Amino acid sequence: MTLIAEPVLPGAPARRPSGAAALAVALTLATDLWAPLVEYRDESRWTHLVDPADAAAVLDPSLHAELAGAQVWLLSWLPGQGTDLHDHGSSAGAFAVARGTLTERVVAARPRAAAHQSTTDLAAGRVRYFGPHYVHQVTNSLTEPAVSLHVYAPALRWMNTYRVEHGALVRTGTEKAGVDW
Numbered sequence: 001m002t003l004i005a006e007p008v009l010p011g012a013p014a015r016r017p018s019g020a021a022a023l024a025v026a027l028t029l030a031t032d033l034w035a036p037l038v039e040y041r042d043e044s045r046w047t048h049l050v051d052p053a054d055a056a057a058v059l060d061p062s063l064h065a066e067l068a069g070a071q072v073w074l075l076s077w078l079p080g081q082g083t084d085l086h087d088h089g090s091s092a093g094a095f096a097v098a099r100g101t102l103t104e105r106v107v108a109a110r111p112r113a114a115a116h117q118s119t120t121d122l123a124a125g126r127v128r129y130f131g132p133h134y135v136h137q138v139t140n141s142l143t144e145p146a147v148s149l150h151v152y153a154p155a156l157r158w159m160n161t162y163r164v165e166h167g168a169l170v171r172t173g174t175e176k177a178g179v180d181w
Contacts, residue, residue: 018092018093018094018129018153019063019066019070019153020066020070020092020093020094020129020151020152020153021094021096021127021129021151022063022066023055023059023063023066023067023070023072023094023151024093024094024095024096024127024129024149024150024151025096025127026058026059026060026063027050027055027058027059027072027096027149027151028096028097028098028125028127028149030058030059031098032058033050033054033055033057033058034050034074034098034147034149037050037074038074038076038147039076040076040078040145041076041078042078044081045075045076045077045078045081045082045083046075046076047073047074047075047178048073048074048075049071049072049073049178050072050073050074050149052067052068052072055067055072066153069153069154070093070151070152070153070154070155071091071151071152071153071154071155071156072149072150072151073149073150073151073152073156073178074147074148074149074150075147075148075149075150076145076146076147077100077102077138077139077140077145077146077147077148078140078145079140079141079142079143079144079145080139080140080141081139081140082103082137082138082139082140082141083137083138083139084137084161084162084172085105085107085135085136085137085161085162085163085164086135086136086137086159086160086161086162086175087132087133087134087135087136087159087160087162088130088132088134088152088156088159089132089156089157089158089159089160089174089177090132090154090157091132091152091153091154091155091156091157092129092130092131092132092134092152092153093129093130093150093151093152093153093156094127094128094129094130094150094151095127095128095138095148095149095150095151096125096126096127096128096148096149097122097123097124097125097126097127097146097147097148098124098147098148098149099124099145099146099147100123100124100140100142100144100145100146100147101121101122101123101124101140101142101144101146102121102122102138102139102140102146102148103119103120103121103122103138103139103140103141103142104119104120104121104122104128104136104137104138105117105118105119105136105137105138105139106118106119106120106134106135106136107135107136107137107162107164107169108135109135109168109169113167114167114168115164115167115168115169117164121141135162135169156177156178157176157177158174158175158176158177159174159175159177160173160174160175161173161174161175
């Protein structure tokens, strides 16, 4: 599998991938770590908080410092499953698609203009990295199950949810990570 890191928005200047992106890439390649853990749920996407010691055991020691300040989630997505439009509170991070394809919708608020929206299909091997104000929605819109690894630094504690109304991004609520989803 080839992994490709991309900037947050098309046309934005390329940036050096963050430590979270490096962790997401390395962990996605460590199939022996995550593949035996994956489960699927019919009612909603499945989530699993990866033990940092288990992650450290499969990572190059040069990434251990990045892992010390991060949190890693493994998610599975059956066809039709997805998230609401959300940010990641005060956390930055990255996610890598390990299996299948996920569709990402990104919404960027703009002063005195309609929010900019874009949608991209991310096949296995694709990586997205983002800052704490990144608003997106992730969905498995195809017919095969998907798996992804998500890395957050600092640890993900909450996510704000949104909707687009009359061209503006409107906050609708807050979810506690791992509790409300």
